[in-house]
Structure formats: C-alpha cells, structure tokens
Amino acid sequence: MTIIDHYDHSGFFDEMVADNGELRPHYRKFLDLLESLPQEEFENKRQSVDLSFLRQGITFNVYGDSQGTERIFPFDLIPRIIPAKEWEYLERGLVQRITALNLFLHDVYHKQRIFNDGVIPPYYVLSGKHFRREIVNINVPKDIYIHVCGTDLIRGDKGEYLVLEDNARCPSGVSYVLENRRAMKRSFPEMFESIGVRPVGDYPQDLLRTLQYASPVGVEDPNVVLLTPGSGNSAYFEHTYLARQMGIEIVEGRDLVVRDAKVYMRTTNGLRQVHVIYRRIDDDFLDPTVFRRDSLLGVPGLVNAYRSGNVSLANSIGTGIADDKVMYYFVPRMIKYYLGEDPILPNVPTYLASEKSDYQYIMENLPKLVVKAANESGGYGMLMGPKASHEEVEAFRARIQADPRNYIAQPMIPLSRHPTHAEGAFEGRHIDLRPYILYGEKIVIAPGGLTRVALRKGSLVVNSSQGGGSKETWVLYGDE
Secondary structure: OOOOOOOOOOOOOEOOEOOOOOEOHHHHHHHHHHHOOOHHHHHHHHHHHHHHHHHHOOEEEOOOOOOOOEEEOOEEEEEEEEOHHHHHHHHHHHHHHHHHHHHHHHHHOOOOHHHHOOOOOHHHHHOOOOOOHHHOOOOOHHHOOOOEEEEEEEEOOOOOEEEEEEEOOOOOOHHHHHHHHHHHHHHOOOHHHHHOEOOOOOHHHHHHHHHHHOOOOOOOOOOEEEEOOOOOOOOHHHHHHHHHHHOOEEEOHHHEEEEOOEEEEEEOOEEEEEOEEEEOOOHHHOOOOOOOOOOOOOOOOHHHHHHOOOOEEEOOOOHHHHOOHHHHOOHHHHHHHHHOOOOOOOEOOOEEOOOHHHHHHHHHHHHHEEEEEOOOOOOOOEEEHHHOOHHHHHHHHHHHHHOHHHEEEEEOOOOOEEEEEEOOEEEEEEEEEEOEEEEOOOEEEOOOOEEEEEOOOOOOOOOHHHOEEEEEEEEEOOOO
C-alpha cells in the first residue's frame, strides 16, 4: 500500500512530506514497513483497533449532543513521528515553561513581586475568574502548584513550533496516549524495535511518584486517591483508567469526609486518612463551604484541611489563573522575569481586547482573527473569523465590547498537516500536540504526547467534542 504517491502536501507544512515532495528522513523506516502491508490487512487492523476500543470502553462524552453522549474516540493508524533532536528542543521549552508558571503561581499567591516590579499589571490577575483569594499566603508542599500540565503545541507554515495554550488545572487525554500505544503495538508489534520508538508506558508510575512527592510534610507513606465528578464526566474513562494503572482508589466527593481538618475516605473497615488527592474536579466544585454552595461533587471542609497542611491537592487550588488565556499573553514575560531567559518555545502572536491599541486592531480586523474567551476550552467560546459568517462575527463583536477582559485574539495559524486515513484514502488533516509534563522531585515529560487530528476536511479544530480524533506520537531514539 502507498501513502504519498497521490498525496497532496501543498499549501501547509506537512509533517511527513517536505516541500520538494520528498519523504522526511525520520519517516523512511516506518513507510518502508507500512508499504509492505497489503491494503486489506491494513483495513483489518484498523477495524480491529476500533472494535478493541469499543469493547474496552475507550470513549468520550459529548454534552448536549442529540445523537447520544458517549462515542468511541476516533484513532488514526498513521503515527506522527518526532526525531530525537526535535524532541530534545521541545523538552527544554516545556521544562522552562512549567518552571516559570510555578514560580508565577507561588509569587501571585504570596509576595506578588511581579506586580510590584511592573512586569504584569495586577488587574489582569486579580480580575481573573480563576484567581483564588482563598489560598493567598497558603503554603503548598515544595511550592509546587502545577503537578500535571498539558501544554498544547502547534506548528506554523514554516514548521516552527508555537505554544497554543497551557492546561494547568485538570488536563485530560493521557489515557488515550497509553491506549493508542497499546493498540499500535498489537497491530504493528515489529515496528517499534526496528524503528526505535521511545516507550510511554512508565507514565502511570511517574504520575504516582509525582503525587506521592506532593504529600504533606512528614508523611512517609501517603495514601493517594483520585477524585472524580463521576461517570457523567467527559473524561471518566481516563479517571478510572489512571486510578487502576496507579493502583490507587478512585473516589467521588461523597466517599470523603473531613474530621478535625483532616480528610478521610469511607471504607468497609471504617475511615482511612487521605494525604494526597489527584483531583479531576474544578476549583468551583471542590468545597461547597468555600466555593459553589450548590456543588454536590466536592467535599465540605476540604479547603480548611488543605489550608491546615493535612492534605495535598494535585493540581493545587488556584492554578487556573495560569491557564487563563489572557495570562498566556504574559508567559514570555514570566520566563524572562523569573528565569532571566528568553522563551525557547514562542507564543502565537496575541492581542488583548482590554488593551486600547489591541482593542482597536481587533475591532478593525475581526473577520481575519481567531478570538477566544479567556476561560473556555474544548473548542468552545471561540470565533474562527475567516470561516465565520457575518452574523457570527458581529455577535462576537458585541461580546468583546461588553467584556473586553474576557477575550484575546490571534491570527489564524495554518496548522501543520499529516497524512491521515480518511474517507478510504490518505489525505492531509490538521494536527496539534499535547505533551504531558509532570512536576515532582524532578520534571518528567512522557516522550510524545497526544497528537490530536481534525478529521473533518479543512477543519482546524482538533478537539474530540468538535469532531477530532487522535494519532500515536512516536519519539525516536535517533534522528532517522
């Protein structure tokens, strides 16, 4: 079977095929092995993977969808391949970024030097939806706030990597990375060793070590649990998957109780103290005595136990201000201020609607820009100006005028494309990349991450809730 004989790679940076039509060197071994495979056998493997995902319940939920909420997560068998030197560059940039974000969070919840030195106007932080005054001057173990981060990367039309956003609250998707790898190993067992692909299977144990390192002072053998909103959550498959892989209990809010500023888990043998909670619940729902009073998902008294230093949360309360899309604009300044370095991975050029000159530019160029709400995710709360109708553009104009602080704008970046099996043929589809960064005793990054792919032809939206799927991400030991 062939992929690139009739493949159109024009118009965008293509991950597999260079501008001159030649195969990029790090794809040669893979393509040689794939092209020895009969078309019928490839199709059988593809169907086998889909069936396997269905049987294992590897699904995601789509809220408010008339066709039913639960779907198989679409998976494409053609992997995205990253050579060693390229990955080393990405690792350096990601380590730099999470280090600066953690220093920023410690600063804004303590001395706020970055305000006093005029690097970031206080207004942007203090007006942020996810800035939590409830934890100002509260010390967290080892001063680590973001223990798990999913930083979304894209490539522009020259192949340059750009940071699209940081997910510093409850980043999801890593279970698909692990299950995609298992599916590919079953389908193409001979490829991994012959091509030299770095493994990703250590992630659950690396995550567990990260969580254990976050335990309160003096706790030698911490009891770690994963707190889930329940089976109705879009990432519930991942919650159960990671808890099982780490060998820890998965709990809902009703399974936990606070006594004397300590958190306990209800068990058949009575109460058992919990020291670390890997929470997959947003701040708003964590504790109805402090945040949303109508929350049935959280644990009354949890914040008091957290303030008292008797339980640790990963990620910490208040990390949401770091992935506010307005704060994204300031991350290069954070890197320079806290680390004295220039950013290794640049941001996408960004305009703040609350800045007078930027506001004017946005208003004059709205049909050309991508506009994002500061705290939306999953492809929601976004205007794709060049693809939007006049009515949609004007509706967004009104929203920006009503609440400038809540919006940023960016030029539309032509995401890189990758050969993808679609509609019975191999066609280019736009992709991004979400690596997963763990910040514990040391910073660990799983080699690769989740490559998300916009399966709809011409679409730039890769989110699963918007018709996207995923690919394997292979990081090589070498450069070919």
